[in-house]
Amino acid sequence: MKRLLGTLSLALAAVAFAASPASAQTPKRGGNLNFAISAETPHYDCHASDTYATLHFSSPFYSTLLRYNLPKFPQIEGDLAKSWTLSPDKKTYTFVLHDGVKFHDGTPFTSADIKATYERLRNPTGGAVSNRKATFSDIEAIETPNPTTVVFKLKAVNASMLDHFASPWNCVYSAKDLAADANAPRTKINGTGPFTFVEHVKGSHVAGKRNESYFKKGLPYLDSYRGIFTLQAAAMLNALQGGQVLAEFRGVSPAERDRMVAAMGDKLRVEESSWTLNLLVAFNIEKPPFNDVRVRKALLMAIDRWGGSQGLSRISTLRSVGGVIRPGSPLATPEAELVKLPGFSKDIKKSREEAKKLLKEAGQENLKFTLWNRNLAMPYTPAGIFLVDQWRQIGVEVEHKQSDTAPYLAALRSGNYEVAVDFSNLFNDDATLALSKYLSHKNNPLNLSRANDDVIDDLYEKQLREGDVAKRKGFIQALEKRLFEQAYQQPLLWWHRIVLTHKTVMGWKMSPSHNLGGDLAEVWLNQ
Incomplete structure (x- = not known):
């Protein structure tokens, strides 16, 4: 049944796996691949990370x-x-x-x-x-x-x-290595992957070369690669158009896709998929007044997700409205049930009036706070701007603070924030993986609400052990309802993945997750 659910979710992903020319051609050995990485990892340790920047940096080595x-x-x-x-x-x-x-x-x-x-x-x-x-x-x-x-x-x-x-x-x-220093992987790279570490020049690039002793015969095809940090979207697109980089494996917006197709024509390969990734709004319940559920719930109820998805999907990678499980996948809450939960009403006028009443009851009619966000143009910046505007419409004043990945993650992990734009970075549609984000903070430090809720922990455990799909779905929806009624944190929107590569880049495989396929072992250049 587990594999059946996975197969169903694959169909729902609607991944645009273009018929790969690589399947009809013999791979060529040699060459150097330059590709863009739109964020620089704060460290090298996969175990301690939840940002794709670490995987796009480290995966080829491990x-x-x-x-x-x-x-x-x-x-x-x-x-x-x-x-x-x-x-x-x-x-x-x-x-x-x-x-x-x-x-x-x-x-x-x-x-x-x-x-x-x-x-x-x-x-x-x-x-x-x-x-x-x-x-x-x-x-x-x-x-x-x-x-x-x-x-x-x-x-x-x-x-x-x-x-x-x-x-x-x-x-x-x-x-x-671990016996000598448990934290060695944060700063030292020593893996068994297809590429060996050459250098990391901060603010510039990471470089690797072929592991001549790689255990998979004949791989990798590339002699070397360079992952170039392009933190600004415009710089990345210009480099892609000019051929300084041949790919960016995370994803771009529809507008960026259209611009590049117009500029590059048939030199460009475009692949699309729904995405196992969403942005979250997280309230730090250790910071008053966000220890008051009325304040948290009011802020969620003020967000017009349905209207916002229409506008944001045109300018960003944000698209689908959904709960804690990817919308459309087998265990996701149907829309008819989702709209009954706080924050998902389609009657935004009524919802905002209720939000104002909750703030008044909590004595927070003049609420002001800082929203901490990542300075990635896609889609963090438009998401933050959208949230500030949504809360303005119920009389709340918000300062939008954006920072680089490292200080952003450091602040979130330390609890030094009031409200944050967070992310749920999944690699499949497994419910246990998705729900672990919301476990009590004492059990999972990735829960940025910092809440400890035994009810949620118990429902998580029940769905984990349940073999009957219908019963399991019931536990999942009960957990979701508890999470949203307590308003600890909530998905804003789910993403849509669009990947652009030069057609000379062969052997790379598209998927619904930008966390997968990063080892570059089978990538080759048709030049």
């Missing part, structure tokens, strides 16, 4: 235990794992690993490295941070009977575990 087969998404395949089995009671996963794999420093890869990596993911020590701690909390023990076998024993059945093992965030680190 391998994972499992990964998604993108042409057959959401089918899962092995990466460092050669094969795997699941016990009859569904609580023991046994992985057989590839032999002869080496880290970039020459150290042989063994099952001990998988164990060290997942121990760090589920229970970080020595000052390390894992944003996947809650995700892997069901792991009771990890055993390594021999160098090419690793066994995971679970506390309970977890229908989402295989998807979790395929997460792109689970970069496999060297046990030797």
